[in-house]
Amino acid sequence: MTELAIGIDGGGSSCRAAVTDATGRILGRGTAGPSNILSDLENSLLNIVASAENALNDAGLSSETVSSVSAVVGVAGANVGDYAERIERALPFARRRVVTDATTALQGALGDSDGVIGAFGTGSVYNARRNGKLYGIGGWGFVIGDQASGARLGRDLLEQSLLAHDGVRPSSPVTQTVMAEYGDDPERVVEFAHVSRPNDFARYAPVVFEAAAKGDSVATAIVQNAAASIGESLDALLWPECEVICLLGGLAKAYRPWLAERHAVLLREPKGDVLQGAIDLAVKFLHEEGRGAA
Amino acid sequence: MTELAIGIDGGGSSCRAAVTDATGRILGRGTAGPSNILSDLENSLLNIVASAENALNDAGLSSETVSSVSAVVGVAGANVGDYAERIERALPFARRRVVTDATTALQGALGDSDGVIGAFGTGSVYNARRNGKLYGIGGWGFVIGDQASGARLGRDLLEQSLLAHDGVRPSSPVTQTVMAEYGDDPERVVEFAHVSRPNDFARYAPVVFEAAAKGDSVATAIVQNAAASIGESLDALLWPECEVICLLGGLAKAYRPWLAERHAVLLREPKGDVLQGAIDLAVKFLHEEGRGAA
Known part of the structure; x- marks a missing residue:
């Protein structure tokens, strides 16, 4: 388990990700294709993961690091049916939380x-x-x-x-x-x-x-x-x-x-954009995890 | 050449026709499938003719009589491009005039x-x-x-x-x-x-x-x-x-x-419906024809 957080904005035109240390300092950024989970779940998952891998590579880390990070993903449609759970189960991150893009946008714009x-x-x-x-x-x-x-x-x-x-x-x-x-x-x-x-x-x-x-x-x-x-x-x-x-x-x-x-x-x-909201939430999530693992 | 007029309402849900004598007295009525000339010209033509044949049969006349009547057909889209001319060329009536459904609706509602x-x-x-x-x-x-x-x-x-x-x-x-x-x-x-x-x-x-x-x-x-x-x-x-x-x-x-x-x-x-408008116009057309052939 590393002390890395990844925030991901799974947007309808592209996925954007940033990897940070435990203080929220951005170490690398990555993008990939779009995420439209309701119409194309499979490719959305691939693009979410690819954006995270690209962010890790940008930070000088290997793609395999995905399996040891804490990630928060904001995507439109996460509140529909059991999509959030299905995506959480499918993602390769050590710990992962899927929220709606409204949640990440709110966090980005308003902070806490x-x-x-x-x-x-x-x-x-x-x-x-x-x-x-x-x-x-x-x-x-x-x-x-x-x-x-x-x-x-x-x-x-x-x-x-x-x-x-x-x-x-x-x-x-x-x-x-x-x-x-x-x-x-x-x-x-x-x-x-x-x-x-x-x-x-x-x-x-x-x-x-x-x-x-x-x-x-x-x-x-x-x-x-x-x-x-x-x-x-x-x-x-x-x-x-x-x-x-x-x-x-x-x-x-x-x-x-x-x-x-x-x-x-x-x-x-x-205060910040939707990706910044995902990053904020990912850093919080990392600290939750730290407490949980104590 | 007979002294018969046929008015046809080529509607989007069905075609309705009526055959009349030279005074406008209705001798028979017929219906057939829809007419949507802009999306399906071929079947629209078939249905327009079928409604006329059915009206002739209803009047105790043979289907072949179509080739000796004067007909006015009202259809939506007749004002688009050269559709009216194309339909006029394709119809089997002795003389035929194709107008928009607005023209037949106006004639039906307002008369002259x-x-x-x-x-x-x-x-x-x-x-x-x-x-x-x-x-x-x-x-x-x-x-x-x-x-x-x-x-x-x-x-x-x-x-x-x-x-x-x-x-x-x-x-x-x-x-x-x-x-x-x-x-x-x-x-x-x-x-x-x-x-x-x-x-x-x-x-x-x-x-x-x-x-x-x-x-x-x-x-x-x-x-x-x-x-x-x-x-x-x-x-x-x-x-x-x-x-x-x-x-x-x-x-x-x-x-x-x-x-x-x-x-x-x-x-x-x-005063009347859109079919009545087509009938009115067909009877007028029959008389025009009479003058033209003198």
């Missing part, structure tokens, strides 16, 4: 403090830690959820562009730009929408924010609507003594100026 | 008058005839359009049910009923949404209307929102002298009490 986080990328999801207990809402996907996601912003923009094309709602520079992109042919916009996945729609999110910043009326209404949904979700999670809200994800900065004042005053920069 | 129609079923679409000229808006599908469709009502209900489950929006009897249907498990609601097609969502439309009629706050807001979108679309098509609005489709009656007064006063019962 209580508070609320909202993450805004292709999807949108909210988590809170209150008196040490975790609560999560949102993240239900863009068909019937993720109201403040990039995917919904993009979908709203295309919808408003068609309504403007039909003369049902006012057009604006941004709806004209969208329609021009499709040769002013609504059939082509519809075709795009029907074959697109959330990340395809989400590519329009920066377009919406840029237009809104310039005062475009349609884009402004779309962003205000999404920001209102953020406000409702934060209100659902907040409690009177809560002192910290962190916004995470690619759209976090863009949403900042659109938030209600009561939430803006609580905004803090995240 | 000007006016506006709105059709509300799984989708939603609007058409107007003004000084004899046709204008259409909407009907872009439920992902980024069809704001007053059954599919959107159902999607909205599931979305509001998840928001209520998360404590973000108020719950109501109808959101509680929806969540109970899925064992109060939001993951199961999401699963349904991600594998569902528009007609699956649309099955919730009657649930929404029934709850709204009982004063359910969430259902009422959903219906009011959809009715507002109907109002916007009607306003986009209406002109000061327009005297008639007809609502068509399975949800037409349900929407009636929710419309704005300025539209409600213009509402009239449709």
